Amino acid sequence: RFELPFPRRATGYGHSPKDVAALGGVPAELLAGYHDAVHDQTVAFIRSVKDADLKRIVDDAWVPPVTLGVRLISVISDDLQHVGQAAFIRGWLERP
Incomplete structure (x- = not known):
């Protein structure tokens, strides 16, 4: 695309x-x-996603292995950080 x-x-x-x-x-x-x-x-x-899915291991390269539930929280946290970064830049650009 x-x-x-x-x-x-x-x-x-x-x-x-x-x-x-x-x-x-x-x-x-x-x-x-x-x-x-x-x-x-x-x-x-x-x-x-069902409740049981949240316990499924999605990444065993870590100790402890990462479950789907933990990964979803991680992605949400990362996304919120990027929203904050974008809001900061927008505010900076709009400053008089």
């Missing part, structure tokens, strides 16, 4: 400023459509 110059499974984690600059301009409409698609898939996934 975005014709990114990265491997398909790349997440952006560890990208350098040079990597980020390689993105160039992405139209707002394309980003909004991507957001909507991700939101729809996220809502569908969360609605499908």
Whole structure:
């Protein structure tokens, strides 16, 4: 969709400023459509999760292994940090 110059499974984690600059301009409409698609898939996934699923191990590279419940909390926490960062930058840009 975005014709990114990265491997398909790349997440952006560890990208350098040079990597980020390689993105160039992405139209707002394309980003909004991507957001909507991700939101729809996220809502569908969360609605499908049962209580028993939360105890399932999703990453055994850690001690203790990470359960789905812990990973979901981690993702929510990370997302909230990014919302705070965006709000900070927006406020900074809008300052007189």
